[in-house]
Amino acid sequence: MENPSLFVTYDMKNKRESKEEVLWVLGKVGEQEPIFLSSRARGIFLIQTSLDPKEVTKKLTQLCKEQPDLFWYTYNYIPIDVWCSSELDEMEENVIKLAEGIKQDETWRITVNKRFYGKYHTIDIIEALAENISWGKVDLENPQKIIQIEIIGKQAAISLLEPSDIFSVSKVKSEI
Structure with missing residues (x-):
């Protein structure tokens, strides 16, 4: 399995809601099947995406500008090289x-x-x-x-x- 290409921080008190949010917003920018890999750190999702992670974060930035209410439980999305x-x-x-x-x-x-x-x-x-x-x-x-x-x-x-x-x-x- 490949290494994760997206590092996402989230509200650790709301893991389920955070994961649903990630799935929803990634779907909105074209990633239909992100793979969540295990992280021993609470509050961090390590995600493998089939898309260019830098393009994903740019699209998410634009999505947040247009629909800020889609983002409640996640904080930062960082592409990994x-x-x-x-x-x-x-x-x-x-x-x-x-x-x-x-x-x-x-x-x-x-x-x-x-x-x-x-x-x-x-x-x-x-x-x-x-x-x-x-x-x-x-x-x-x-x-x-x-x-x-x-x-x-x-x-x-x-x-x-x-x-x-x-x-x-x-x-x-x-x-x-």
């Missing part, structure tokens, strides 16, 4: 490959979220990974590219994203 071990050397290897997508004149940042992982402090992970990127310019507030790392125990989901690739329900609703 690659899964690897949460060992620092393996994350470094994957970040270096993905960072090739950052152009010389672009700004970037690294965002790390950890669950069931205490091996390194977040700032230590960011510093270790950032030292491998010598081009572009760091911009923590308004980057053109985001290296997003979601760690769950021994696994890490890593993506190179533009800010518009991440669908945040609260952000979209606040802009309406």
